[in-house]
Each structure stands twice: as C-alpha cells, then as structure tokens.
Amino acid sequence: MNDELIIGLMSGTSVDGIDAALVEIRATNNSVEAELKAFLVHPYPPALRQRIFNLFEDQAGALRLTCELNFEIGREFAHAVLALLKQASISSANVRVIGSHGQTVYHIPPLMAASEQHTASTLQIGEASIIAQMTGIPTVSDFRTADMAAGGNGAPLITFADYHLLRDKTKGRVVQNIGGIGNCTLLPANCALADVLAFDTGPGNMVIDGLVVRMTDGREACDRDAHIATSGAVDQRLLKDLLAHPYFSAPPPKTTGRELFGLAYVDQLRAQAKERRISDADLVTTATALTAESILHAYRDFVFSRMRVDEVILGGGGAQNPFLVELLRRGLPEQIQLLTHEDVGINSDAKEAIGFALLGWARLHDIPGNVPSATGASHQVLLGKIY
C-alpha cells in the first residue's frame, strides 16, 4: 500500500473540544507506521457545549436534542477538519478518509446491562454524512457498535493503535495510560495482535482529582504539579486497607470507571480520613500512592508473569504528576525503563485522535480494528460505518 493521509477525530467525555490529527500512514506487509503531520484541538462553541451537557441530563426533549445535536456536532467536527487542513496547507482531495469517533452521549457496557436489566448499547453522535458533505472526504464513524454487536465492551479501542505504534521487535512494553482511570496495554516483544492484553489497573487521577475538588469546593480541579501530594505523607494503614478492594485482585480482562472510583468513593474516603484524623494533604498523598501501588500490584500479579517488561510508557494526565511518576519509578524493578510517549516519538495529546485515524484507515482496507482480548468481544470485527 502507498502512504495515505488520514484524519482522526475524537472528543472525550469532558466535552472540551475536538482533537483533530492529520496522520500519514505507511503500511507494509508486517507493519503500520503513522506519522503525525498536524494536530489541533478545536474548542466547542460554549452554547453547543452547554447543549451537549443538557443532553447528558436526559430530560424531556432529549430525543429531539439527540436528533439535532447529531447534526450540529457533525458540523463542528467538520469545522475541526477544515481548520486542520488549513493549518497543514493540505487540500481535502489528498486525504483518503476521516475516522471520527464522534461524541459519546450514552454507553451501557454488557456487565452493567446484565445487572440492571438494560440493553448493552452505545451511542456516539456527530453525523458522518455532514462531515463528509462539508469536507468532501469519505468519513467512517460509529466504531464502538460493531464490537458491542460481537459481545464486547466497545472499549478500549486504543489497543489497536498501541499495538501498531508502540510494539517493539526486541523490547517488551507496557503502555500505561493514567487518565481518570488507569489502563495498561501489554505488548510483549515482537508480539502478534492476538498476544496483546489490555485492562484497567484501577483509579488513575479520578480519586486524586475528586479529593482536590471536594477540599477546595471546586476551585481547583486537580493537584497541579503534585503540590499537595508532596506536602503530605502516605498513611500506610489506610493505603493497605484501600488496596484490599476486590477490584485490584480480580484477574484481567477487567474494566472499571466512575461507578467504582467516582465521587461516592471519594466522599466515603474523606469520611474514613476524618475518623482516623488524617489531614487533607496526607489524604491526597495517600490517594496518589493508591494509584501508583494499584498499578505496581497489577504488574506484579498479572503482567510480570505473562511477559518480560523492558519499558513502561506513560501517558495521560497522570504522566504530568511528578510525585506519581516518582512513586512508579521507585516501585518498578530497576531494569525497567520508565518513559513518556514523547520519549518514543508519539505526541500523547494527539494519541487518541491518531488512534481513530488508524481505525479509519483499517476500516478503509477491511482490517478488523478491535482487539477481543481487550474488549471482551467474541471475535475480531470490522469497526465503523463508511459514508
């Protein structure tokens, strides 16, 4: 195959803006390389962002709003593409396809559906017909539905990009994302796609951020540069109790989220701290240690037995927390290198958008994009509909 220019589009649950990546993809028989040519974050207009949050409330009128926002978000995604093309001085005729994740507005994973007697399903909006019409570029959308139709969680989908961009011939790598939740992708040296495993390690920044939000009455959203965590000390007894949570000892594949480590967990944690007379600073330090230790425990219990690890590659907001990184460094065996995405040549801000460029490219060439060992699907399937 020739080199192809592909655009990837992604907007996360925080609804801040649309990540748009222009990627040159070069595929040979055995490898796929993706070079980032341009990247931008296109902010949502405030009024549209407010309408999306209104939709999340799921009140009367939500059906009409879904119908309208599907078109409105499609237009905004198209604007992001047009801005990206302008920035890169590239004509739309040179772009083969757009892979657009869209905006997730509802997601019911299979496990949750089973326990609540609801239908496992997922809904991303941002109409691909609009994106294609406004940009003149064929557009692939709705990547998560096919994986769910095959019995999977519809997530994580980044595993495909991790595999193609980060596996190494000779080094065993673990890609550790620390977003709200911590997630790792295991890439044994010279692995095939079927060898790849991915699972959630537990909380990433979710508990730390939640504590800071509560302690500052919402004035601060996170522990910037670990100012709070470095001013306190770990309460070892509390940390040990927290690590006894059954999630950490459950074997992978496993996924978690706000249901387990959201604000309810944070509030319960604060109540416990008050009882034990643990200071706010010590609590944040302990929560940071919880993230680090849950990752290290997961590696000891489930990773090191499966593969030789030469490098751990950090990504997500947690990679910006110097105290968290230091704890990981100290806890990892010395011979393992701790790197950032940038250390291996990947722009971590752009990575998710690059991932959807890769999935758009995969759909174009009839290559399955899900990794069943990560999503839990019964088999590999093509992801995404082409318009």
Next chain:
Amino acid sequence: MNDELIIGLMSGTSVDGIDAALVEIRATNNSVEAELKAFLVHPYPPALRQRIFNLFEDQAGALRLTCELNFEIGREFAHAVLALLKQASISSANVRVIGSHGQTVYHIPPLMAASEQHTASTLQIGEASIIAQMTGIPTVSDFRTADMAAGGNGAPLITFADYHLLRDKTKGRVVQNIGGIGNCTLLPANCALADVLAFDTGPGNMVIDGLVVRMTDGREACDRDAHIATSGAVDQRLLKDLLAHPYFSAPPPKTTGRELFGLAYVDQLRAQAKERRISDADLVTTATALTAESILHAYRDFVFSRMRVDEVILGGGGAQNPFLVELLRRGLPEQIQLLTHEDVGINSDAKEAIGFALLGWARLHDIPGNVPSATGASHQVLLGKIY
C-alpha cells in the same frame, strides 16, 4: 453487472412491523430491473413496540432509551432478515447487501427548522452493526441524513425506485401514492432521472381517517370499502371552500404532513360542518372528494402542462377505497388509464422495502440515490453508510 440478491427493510411511522423484501436486481447500462423474490411483514413484539411509542413521547430518559432501542430495533430487523431468508430458502452468503431504512424516531425538515429556530435533522435507529453481525450480510443504513446534509428534506426517497421500476420508454406515467398524505411522482415517457419531479398533492387518507376516528370515538380507524362515503353526498360549497386552501395552489416542489392536515384540521372541519348542518356521512363523502379533487387539481395545474400523461398508477391505502378511485376515474381525461401497482407487476405492499433494497444496491455501486427535484437537495449524493 451480474444479477444480485439484495434485501430491503422498512418500518413506517405506524410501527406495526418491519417490511422485508428479497429482491433480485439486474442492471444493464441503461436500466435497472428489480424482481421481488420474497416478502414478509415481521411484526414488532408488543413490548418493543410500546417502548418505541414511549420514546416518541420524548420524556426524561429518552436519551438512554434511544441508545438501547437502536440496538433492540437492530436485533428485530435482523430477525426479519433471518425469517425472510428462511422463507425464501436462501443462504445469507448469496445476499450482497441489506438496505435498511430503520425506524424514524425524529425528523425536522428544513422549512420547519427555519420557522422554529431548530436544526434541520433526522434520526433513524436500528443499528446496522447488529443487523450485519446477526445476519452476516453487509448493511447500509441512514439513507436520509446525506440528502439533508446537502440541504434536502431527506424525503421522499421512493422517487429513485419509482424511476427505475415504473418509467416507460413510450408512456408518460404519474405514480400516485395515497397514504396519509397524497404524493405523486412524474415520469415522462423515456425520462432521465433529472426529468423526474415529485411532490405532495395534499391529504391522502389522513382527513378521511381522522374524521372516522373522531366520529366513532376511535372504534374505527378508516372508512373501510368507502361504506360511509358511498352513503353520503358531497357538499359542493364546503368542498369549494376547502380547495381554496393555499397549499393546493402553491407550485411544486412542495411537501406537507400532519402539521397541515392532521387532527387539528379535522376538528376544525367538524366544527364547520356542524355550523353548516352537514351530516357525518356527507362530511366523510366531502373529505373523500377533497382528496380526489386536490389530486385532479394538481394534475391540471402542475402536471399536464409539464408532460403527456398516459397512465396514472395508484398505490397506498387510498387505492383500496373504491369511492376515491371512482372519483379519480371520473375526473381524469378519458384517454388516461388508471392502474394499480399490481397492474404493472409491482407488489404495492412491498414497494417501500423494494425501494430500500434498490437504495442499498445503489450505495454498494456508488450510485447517488436522491432525486434533488423531489427532495430539494442542492445536488445528487450517495445515500447511506455501509457497515
């Protein structure tokens, strides 16, 4: 191109069931032929049908319901396909593609959007990934969005099927559908797609049905076999007043719906009739005459000047109303033949599903499926996303 087996799926706003048609399509340079091989109506399970009507209410929880019903309806559409394949004793491997209209759950045409400051948009659900996964057949869905992205109404889409199935080398034909609304497609002899015009003539059965529902307190849904209409007489003065409605004199292209001729219109009509001491039977007779006369007026004012009409081909529920058909017969110039779809070899019950089989086939071969002179779109576009 070789003969190809295609399946078309359609469910209308009455949500009674899913029309499924297995069609053999034979294309040459200049013509497309579609032969119906099997047809069935797969009824919705009552609980699912109720959930769809709940969604129409657009109350709190509608977003979650949209997410779930997209998957649940997809499964039901897949069941319809499996039943159809079984009935026809055909393996899924022999079917090239499914064209699935899905279930419309919201539709805001451009004109309505302009007057109400809402976003023109449309939403059909019935997840194509599920249909494809359960049947093993590539599936095309979301036909209406691309036409709207090009500025069109997203409707009517049946024009494409009318053109391919009903145009004639030597005869000028008008295809007159009489559903809730009356709609005609103009097919001049030996016409090209660009010569085709389509527009709504006005009420079809909507006003007649509405009157019967009101008069019988909902015990009857329509004037079966024109029993009521044939027992009354037309009130010519009222008929003349009704025909003065500005919709009838507006030039095509034009579309109408429940907003103009729904229950509000019916209730106003009954109030007028009471004032003028017109009996219930006479009112139904007059309403039936209104449908007939509005069609005949439309032909005189907008059709006969555009083309020579040799045949009018009736379809929809109104073609089953013998009094309405008789009025049309009497009102049309003698040399025009009044036919049914069956007279020209088309199963009218299956026609819409056949239409979406044709549109699925068109998408597969990169042939635009909208007719801009019918939908109002700025140009021809591909319709539908392929999974």
